[in-house]
Amino acid sequence: MSDVFVSYKAEDRVRVSPLVEALEAEGLSVWWDAHIGGGDEWRDSIQQQLDQSKCVIVVWSRRSIGPKGHFVRDEATRAQRRHAYLPVRIDKVDPPLGFGEIQAIPIVRWKGDRSDPRYQAVLAAVRAIVSGAPRPNHVHFESPGVSRRAIVAGGAAATVVAVAAGWFVLKPSAARAHSIAVLPFANLSGDPGQAYFSDGMAEELRNALSRIAGLTVVARTSSEMLRDADAKIAARKLGVANILTGSVRKSPSTIRVNAQLIDGDNGMERWSDSFDRPLGDVLQIQTGIAESVAQALSIRLAGDDRAVLEIGGTRNPDAQDLYFRSSPERLNDTEAGANESLRLLNEAIALDPNFAKAYARRGEVLRVKANVHALTAAEGKRENREALASVNRAIAIAPELAEGYAARANILREQLNLGGALADLKKADALPGDDVAVLRAYANLLGQSRRHDEALRMAERATSLDPLNPLSLEVQAYALYRARRFTEAAAVARRSLQIAPGRQTARRVLANALLWLKRDAEAAAEYRKLEPDHYYRLLGEAVLAIRAGDRGGALERLGRMQRLYGDSTLYQYGEVYAQLGDVDQAFKALQAALQTRDPGLAGMRVDPFLDPIRRDPRFREIEFKLNFPS
Template structure:
């Protein structure tokens, strides 16, 4: 059986060992068995009955025994490792990396050696004269991370963690110590017309000296061979031997067309900006890539997930569903396509199918922002607030650009009575919104999430100021008006909230908002009012007609 790494811990089930920084930790037999079960089933909620059956087979025990083992594990792993899902069970929520330990030589630094090379690929720097070429350097970085992750004998830091270092000066030796790394990959990309220059080097972590470095000058048409060459050079420098299946996996490409690939990289870059304007750009670029290569499965998946973000659950989301199904026909294991399809099915009320697809997408890629965000949204819409918290909090960790999950999760904390966390998440969201606005003062999504955060914090004056700002930027978007109405309701300005809802609800997509408004506790102060009930009744009638 494989071993598992989560944070500084390594779980080796076959050896019945749990270590932290190389030191074996004392853990009782039942607690160890429970940990193995929870890690193996980390992609879902494990019921108490399932855990009892696995840890105490053929023995009738009281549920209090389970509580004792949960406490023991939390004491060792930290209080957040196992999340309690009220009425259902527990879920292991730490990020897990699976690997097979392979002894490799390591430099003599006087410190503990690591079982496998653990590698961080820092975001490659864009040294082109055009800052708009950033998408290309980001894309090269992501693909190198993806290719290295296909090598079983390597432990590669996930993309989302790696990109937290983007734009920062990095002390390689200190970062290696902090993250228990053996090596760091860094480099730069310069693209000019159809010519590419990539400088890359592999740095030994503790000492900070280069193990391998090379400069590559190629035509854009050679980009795929170039990526293979860089990946295989890094693997060779790490003294790891590729097995044939790994070499084939690295050399396999979802498209052979460099132009389609470049359009896909641009689309992926815009999608990570996580706002409606960039979702629209990402959708358009993905469609252009597909016009060149209709069999490009990743482009279909990106189109699906971008259109889901762009259209929500509206009738137009049918295009996202079609794109997801096309992607899955080409590759049934594309996590984002599964997540997009699940989300649309949930909007159609097909929840059993939706949750099954969400679970599959999570098993395939638990570190995907899109997978986590959409799963959280479906959980929220069905009142599964504790699970929504798990997914949305993980989404905020996976993307520093996120505003949506950070903002939405406050409603889940309110629904579960965790009022201090409502304020904490509002403060976090406000900080993120202000960071976006420092770069682009006209970002309407950052402004409206700031409006919501300020209202939750009770800052009426700034809430109204920001509301005026966002209306000046985007006066016609009914979803912005809806969120302003929510803010006014939170501030106790009932008539203003109702007037705003009366204006905007006839203009919103009825399917999306009829589902959302049922769970939106920002509007709880209005629910008993006849005028609000009439507005919601009209909205539900339109939704029913649209789905008839």
């Protein structure tokens, strides 16, 4: 005799499986029809188990309450007669007439987390029925909504804010039939420290799905922001027609992945499956899920489409694990975090010397170290050389890996090789898949090159794929600012700040836009919200002082900037001198910036701070040396 009998509609098996596994992990014996063998005795076997089990969990769903759910209703009737009936809901439905006396416990979108209070309510009720004790009082659970957790964008935590008594989200575009968001997969490994693996699986699925022609995939940040949302709510807020969700259970030798594709309009399941494989088959699982999703959405895959799903990956399970652990979203943006990421990536590459994605990520980490954490120019140059060699290796292994070209473009842009950077971004964008980081970098470089219409199109694509990511909105705001559309730039920057009030970049765009709109008091208020003594704040306050006729105040802020930052902000000194009307000093600073390859020079073509000196022949000389792409 089993402790628990589970009654459910056969088509819901994948969704019911986490509940069975969780109860068995608690030491309870569970019988469900997955145990039925062949032969003609299956009805007798079901009836015997149903009549003898101490507790009968009846799973109510859209399918089990429907016209084909008569077996579930019959089993529920028998359980009621024996006072063994325990109803749960996996969809937002009411049990059929006659089965509502005991309120069903909702476990809608529960993926197997045994610490979840909804599961704990089910477990408490099961134990009470099995032991013959009184049932605990039912607890009402609200359906999960938008997660109130912090979102991570560009390595910095950004807090979601409440607006008008609800959680602020951007108004999404109308859902497209072939559009999808992959929500984070639940970690069922029993170890919270394994969450990186389930998150990594979901991100690799996003990458694979994005390479399927005709399928639009929402990027990571916006998807993770709605980690705990109901599928219909997530689909509406992200403007997609489909949601892919699931769970991952990893052991030392095997991996089990449950995946479910849900129609975002009605919440109905379109496809589901379970995968039990050795750890080395992770790449094959990802490809299998991506192919199944395409088939469920009636997207035909050609041979080439199947091949691109695995570009740059590895079949070595240990290398895959190290790669997941090296994720920038998991590690902080300190020097220690960068060093740990490098250590993990070096180990992954040692295990699989042809792991192209690991080489590409390694190059990006080295670039950040060179330009943010290097203590000397020599150290920075050495790390930049290593970074370039690493991404070149990624491109050599996998010429169709967009991440390789995007990482190289970032390195070349830092070195002011703007033509080379633009060529690499063009290659990356032409390859299968939509990488939001590529789109943002492409938009920035196009805007700096005065190709404003193209920059805005790229920025809008990034925002449509990652609508809840403040970084995407910042890039759109910058594209508008560089096009001198200051009113619109300020509006988009404010939208970014509604999501992430602490973002300094959006605040800077807003303050600068207000400055050029001659709204000086508002601009001053926004500059004061930047970090004290940040060079962008000192720059803005210097220009405001000049406007107010306070030349001494402007020079005082310039002097403070020079004392604090030395030769690391030569470009900004040129901006202040230009606004002061000291043309010779402005060009002296810009020539020095050219010698040190100051990245600020990439924006000189469209910089309003340099307008007073733009017609000077020396300006065109510097512009020519930078070799801006046409």
